[in-house]
Amino acid sequence: xxxxxxxxxxxxxxxxxxxxxxxxxxxxxxxxxxxxxxxxxxxxxxxxxxxxxxxxxxxxxxxxxxxxxxxxxxxxxxxxxxxxxxxxxxxxxxxxxxxxxxxxxxxxxxxxxxxxxxxxxxxxxxxxxxxxxxxx
Numbered sequence: 323x324x325x326x327x328x329x330x331x332x333x334x335x336x337x338x339x340x341x342x343x344x345x346x347x348x349x350x351x352x353x354x355x356x357x358x359x360x361x362x363x364x365x366x367x368x369x370x371x372x373x374x375x376x377x378x379x380x381x382x383x384x385x386x387x388x389x390x391x392x393x394x395x396x397x398x399x400x401x402x403x404x405x406x407x408x409x410x411x412x413x414x415x416x417x418x419x420x421x422x423x424x425x426x427x428x429x430x431x432x433x434x435x436x437x438x439x440x441x442x443x444x445x446x447x448x449x450x451x452x453x454x455x456x457x458x
Contacts, residue, residue, distance in 0.1 A: 352390040352412060355426025356444035359416060362455050367421035368392050368413045374450025375411065378443075390414065398427075409443060423451070 360367045375382060375394065384395040391414035398407040409427030416422040425444035 348393075348395060348410065350410065350426055352414070353424060355410075355424045355440045357422055357424045358444070358448050360421045360423060360451065360455065362421065363419060364413070364415045364421045366455070367423065367451065370451045370454040371411055371413055371423060371447065373454055374447050377450060378446055380409075388412075407443075409440075411447060423448070 360370075362370075372382075372385070372394065375396065380396045380398050382394060382396050384393075386393055391412045394411040394413075396409050396411070398409070400406040407427050409425065412424040412426070414422045414424070425440055425447055427440045427443050
């Protein structure tokens with residue numbers, strides 16, 4: 323019985339240690355994730371990114387200007403199929419008045435098979451931004 327309890331505690335500890343947190347994505351390199359370059363003005367792209375993210379099932383936790391660009395930190399809540407995700411969108415001024423947008427996310431558990439990855443978040447955000455900019 324004692325052995326089973328020890329194994330359970332070990333498994334729980336390993337699971338907790340393998341979890342991604344907000345600091346995981348906050349401290350990731352600025353160029354982490356999937357990126358796309360937009361030809362529009364930096365301020366316009368920032369606004370379009372924020373607006374497109376409002377349509378997703380996520381919680382925006384923080385926005386701020388950093389030395390690397392405008393950062394938007396978000397979480398996706400736990401669901402029946404996922405432990406949730408944490409992520410960062412970084413809008414960076416790019417050459418010739420363009421903007422480069424990076425989308426980086428991590429699943430809360432590295433053992434999590436289901437959930438949304440950076441590619442799917444990026445596709446949703448970039449599509450929304452493109453649609454908003456097209457309406458211009």
